Amino acid sequence: MVVEHDEFISGLLKKLKSDDTDDLQDPFQMVDNIEKWPIHNQNQPWRQKKPIVGERKDESSFQVVSMWNDHNCSRKFRFGSLVTYKWIGRQFRNKIRANPSIKLVEISDLVMKKYKCIVTPTQCRAAKNYALAEFQRSIEEHYGMLRSYADELLASNPGSTINIGVTRNPDGKSYFDRMYICLKGLKEGWKRGCRKVIALDGCFMKSPAIGELLTAIGRDGNNHIYPIGFIEVVKYMLPYAEHRQCARHIYEGFRKRYSGVLFRSMFWSASKASYPQLFEKVMKDIKSTDPRAYDYLMDKNPKSWSRAFFKLNRACDRVENGFSECFNSVILSVRNKPIITMFETIRSIIMEMQDVMRRLCLRWKTDISPSIQNRIEWAKDQQRFWKPFHAGGSHWEVRQLYEAFKVNVDEKTCSCRMWGLSGIPCPHACAVIFKINKRPEDYVPGWFRR
Known part of the structure; x- marks a missing residue:
């Protein structure tokens, strides 16, 4: 030039x-x-690109000098060498890896629906093998980097403990590293009685990348999910934790044999009964309705699915673990990825979620979390039906018609057990607290506060 x-x-x-x-x-x-002459825009999405007469590409390409818009020829759906098995495998690798048993005809349908072209079963078979082979190589590379990944986690998360064990497959063809992420101090915390992580809802998640992923979901102070990543630490921590069964899972088995609105109502009344006398009353009604239904539920160990037998001072009165399903839906799209990609994606999801919660906390009207404040407001409204009588010292008796409960404001207990189960003053406690001219919010424990 x-x-x-x-x-x-x-x-x-x-x-x-x-x-x-x-x-x-x-x-x-x-x-x-x-x-x-018009200049070709390379940033325009390919679906919106249309050829224009005279359009120039660049010096190393070509220019459109003529074009026929009207065609009478039939539509062609076969593109020969333009559509290769590698191209098909790259375009649909995620769907193939998520479902390794996918049929060849299903792959063919996917190509037709998205790209309007016909491919042969041979191309689909080769594309499937290519996608799975690439995925297997990716998995092997990820497992080869596990120790480096563990070192980086330790460097960026002081106080963590990571153990990597190697197990040979029975066929002896490959190695798989099992990664155990432990939270240092968790075991000691439970021994000391620090039970702020009050609910551990666990589940197994199958993944072609690592076999099975065990997740545990906790509840934070605002009754939102708080994922806890651990595997090896389970055997050290669970002996100090209370074991509960999900009442919803118990009911799903129960309703297959004893369906109907009556049985459903009685089951949930028994599950949510907060003290043994109320539980026994409901179970007596179930027994009078159908003794076999009574025997079925008693065989399921009611101490693990009814509030009437839950331990106090855990600050959790929940009887179901739907939080696990909530977390499952969040990681559904990433659990079939190679192990390090999966770990990093889950870590990013959790980190972003915690950042959102921190920013939400700044908008709270008080230092008590909103969901807990709503429960307090409900208890403050229901206290008007109860009349407190002073029994001396910090002891009170609260009555409504033929019902009566004992309340101790110093020990923060009520014989209905809801105050001890949830950590939040119940209506009976609120009646006493108002009587002594205090605020129920003053009795909310610290882990429900900002």
């Missing part, structure tokens, strides 16, 4: 010095003639 520019300027100067200037051309007019 420099040489051409010099030659053009030299010729222009010669013509300007001479008298013959008729053959001079305006260089700006030349540029204007070139710029009148």
Whole structure:
């Protein structure tokens, strides 16, 4: 371009010095003639791209000089060498890896629906093998980097403990590392009675990348999910934790044999009964309705699914573990990825969730979490039906018609057990607290506060 520019300027100067200037051309007019053609926009989405006559690509490409918009020929759905098995495998690898048993006809349908082209069963078989082989190589690479990944976790998360064990497959063809992420101090915390992580809802998640992923879901102070990542630490921690069964899972088995609105109502009344006498009353009604239903529920160990037998001072009165399903739905799209990619994606999800919760905390009207404040407001409203009587010291008796409960404001207990189960003052406690001119919010424990 420099040489051409010099030659053009030299010729222009010669013509300007001479008298013959008729053959001079305006260089700006030349540029204007070139710029009148449309220029191809490479940033435009491919679905919106349409060929335009005269459109220029770039110096190394081509220009559209003619085009026929109307065609009478039939539509062609086979594209020969343009659609290869590798291209199919790359385009649909995620669906193939998520479902390794996918049928060839299903892959063919996917290609037709998305790209409107016909592929053969042979192409689909080769594409499936290619996608799975690439995935297997990716898995092997990830397992090979596990120790480096563990070192980076230790460097960026002081106080953590990571153990990596190696187990040979029975066929002896490959190795798989099992990664155990332990929370240091968790065992000691439970021994000391620090039970702020009050509910551990566990589940197994199958994954072609690691076999099974065991997750445990806790509840934070606002009754939102708080994922806890651990595997090896289970055997150290669970002996100090209370074992509960999910009442919803118990009911799913129960309703297959004893369906109907009556049985459903009685089951949930028994599950949510907060003290043994109420539980026994409901179970007596079930027994009178159908003794076999009574025997079925008693065989399921009611101490693990009814509030009437839960331990106190755990600050959790929940009888079901739907939080696990909530967390499952969050990681559903990532659990079939290679192990390090899966770990990092889950870590990013949790980190983002915690950041959202921190920012939400700044908008709280008080230092008590909103969901807990709503429960307190309900208890404050229901206290009007109960009348407190002072029994001396910090002991009170609260009555409504033929019912009566004992309340101790110093020990923060009520014989209905709801105060001890949830950590939140019940209506009976609120009646006493108002009687002594205090606020129920003053009796909310610290782990429900900002």
